[in-house]
Amino acid sequence: MRENGRRGSGRSSSRRSSSRRQQNEPQNSGFGLAVMGMMLLGVLFYQSDDLKELANPLIQKGKNFFSEVQGEQRGIDEVYAMPCMQANIAKILVHTLYNDEVLESSSSGIWYNKYYEVLESKEKFNYLTVDLAMQPVTNELASQIISDVLGDDYTFNLALSEEMLAQSIAFESFLEMYYQALITIGQAENVVIKDISIVKTPASYSNLEPLTVLTDSGIYSFSGLILDPLTDYTLEVAMVGNEILGIMQMIDTKSILEECYISKIDGDTVWIQFGDNEIAYQNKKLTSEHEGSVINLKVEKGTIIDFVEYMAGTIDTVLRITDSYIEFADTGKFSYNSDVNITDYTSSGDWHSFLNVSSGAKVDYTLENEAVKALRIIEKPSSETVRVVITEDGLGDYFHSQVQIEALADCELTYNDQTFSFKKGDVWDSELFEWVDDQNKLVVNAVNDGLLQLNSITRSSANPSYTGSVEVYKDVNGYTVVNEVSMNDYLARVIPSEMPPSFGLEALKVQAISARSYAVSRQTSSQFVKYAAQLDDTTASQVYNNVEVDELAVKAIKETEGQVLKYNNNIVSGNFFSTSAGHTANSGEVWASGETFPTSTPIYLSANQQYEGSSVVENMQSEEDLMEFFQLAPSEIDAFDDHAAWFRWEVFYSVDELSHVVNNSIERLTGQYSHVVKVLDSENNWQIQTVDNIGAVLDIEITQRGEGGNIISIVVVGQDATVEVKTEYAIRTLFAPIQKDSAEPPIQIFRADGSTVDNMTLLPSAFFSPKINYGKDGNLLEVTFYGGGFGHGVGMSQEGVRGMVNRGYTYKEIIEHYYPNSIVEKL
Incomplete structure (x- = not known):
């Protein structure tokens, strides 16, 4: 949930003590051996469905192995010593020296093949071969590797006896030496040393991909390591990009989770939001009053043992961000400082400026002198609803000179914190309405699946009607109109506008998945945030509500409910053309x-x-x-x-x-x-x-x-x-x-x-x-x-879809044809 690492020059400025050894470290030396044994003997079997059944026998085998290899020698750290396998070295070398050349593994199930494929072409390290991947790295081999990294301009030797040179080196010791070597030759800029708290691994949380770990600062890959025993521990790790290279040291057997959003409290269980992941903890401290708060937590063995309330902020939803103000759904408009701090606490962690923030994002913000000082992203916009800015007639401008809304069923109108009934047949007119100073937003809600008709615009020679809510914002340039609508109702008005229903059900299913994927992927774009929207109703996004809803399109939506296009587990834009x-x-x-x-x-x-x-x-x-x-x-x-x-x-x-x-x-x-x-x-x-x-x-x-x-x-x-x-x-x-x-x-x-x-x-x-x-x-x-x-x-040809359907292809086969290497999955 935070980025402590700084690149290249040294240690991170951490929220924790910079001391390399803490008083509260575990004193059981058998723990380090347990982790060693699991890493050595478990990596090849890591993708087994049940790691728990493997853990105990592997730990014992690990103890026996290291007592034989190391004898009484414990290495640099009496408390925590991770074995250093040659496969780990291959991974470290490639990520730090040849990161642009990382290849996809050609052998499924063996995580280190892709690294050896890179090293095979490097004469400098040709002595590291895949057949020795799971052999421990000796002090002598470590010395050779460090010397080769430093090059001819430096001399490096470990002043050890022959007996000691033959001993295996602890992972922590190698990482420390290797990192210093990279600094010496000026190639440490991509390496980050940072503190992380382990939240969940795939063994205890099925939503994670294999060999990825959920931490307090995001989701990372950890091939070649075993982190299951370290859940809720605080570690100092070396990283390149999204890959954990290794553990530098174990800082604490507990986790300090900063600025956690408490999404739900139910008696003895607390749910904490980590990006898109909601994790349950046993609760000994929090009360129902803390639900919806942002709190610093101390966690041990899956239980919240202490907390400190975070500096009071306000949780709200972003509607608009303009050059001069931010408008929130509940609290209204605030100016913002030029140096406003934006922190992303979601799993992707990729929003760092106003150029990223989109309408519909849930945030926690703080004020200074009535201006927004800090904005913390708690949740990205929900895929259940969509916010669409409606264009006026003619040139398709986003500002309307006049807005008229007619209720086609009994509705509700909200203005200036008051809600009024808006009966069937009533018409609201922006030019006749008595606006109050500084109250420039009005919302009309269509309740019970009712419809709202915009009489001030036409689509296909008729006044279009909308479900959900219609928001009207009064500005100096005119009125902005935004329709917040459920995803399914949005798609029901996109599909027939983009593809003729005469193409048939199977073709409409393809269009449904493509349109849904596009909409969801664009919900995190800031393109239309100044209009309080995520998309518009033209070809700049997807044509929306140009024609009447068609029952076949509705059926296509239902039969592909929630299905989107994914690549590398990310929802991708389903671009299409005629x-x-x-x-x-x-x-x-x-x-x-x-x-x-x-x-x-x-x-x-x-x-x-x-x-x-x-x-x-x-x-x-x-x-x-x-x-x-x-x-x-x-x-x-x-x-x-x-x-x-x-x-x-x-x-x-x-x-x-x-x-x-x-x-x-x-x-x-x-x-x-x-x-x-x-x-x-x-x-x-x-x-x-x-x-x-x-x-x-x-x-x-x-x-x-x-x-x-x-x-x-x-x-x-x-x-x-x-x-x-x-x-x-x-x-x-x-x-x-x-x-x-x-x-x-x-x-x-x-x-x-x-x-x-x-x-x-x-x-x-x-x-x-x-x-x-x-x-x-x-x-x-x-x-x-x-x-x-x-x-x-680019992407999918709509007429091509029609032709493929006529040739007997299914909608999934068509999707896979037009979007190679992608898959269709549920949200």
């Missing part, structure tokens, strides 16, 4: 990350073939191959999307039309998207510069394609300026086939089914090949774009 051209794109080759493009791509959003059989294209980044690919008729390729109108398309531009569409958007692109749209200067360097016109287009050149065939960089040579444009959105905007001169005929896009579409505000996709005809002067005369697909091309 139609593929026969191949999807890498996400990192579609969207920029800040100033960086292209970026890395998670495997579940990687480029993949979207047709049956062997590949019809040798190289999806070859211009020649792609020109042929994009001119294939649907009947010539067994693609999942081959039935869709947008599977293939083409658009023709004369030089005048191309110059017209490019110059329509170039000022906005060079101004607002300057990180991906650059202008060539007189010295042939790409620069940030706003231009309003590049003149007649003389040529275009594709300079880079993604692995899936999508264009990620294109250069347009104009008579007055040359621009380089990156990312699919900027490219689709640049060539948007729309004729804005009413005196000229519209620009037409021809589709695979023979139909045409006039004047589009975006090119259908960035999957296309330009066939250019040049004039006698060598400049572009006309061009035809042969392309395919509709949308960004």
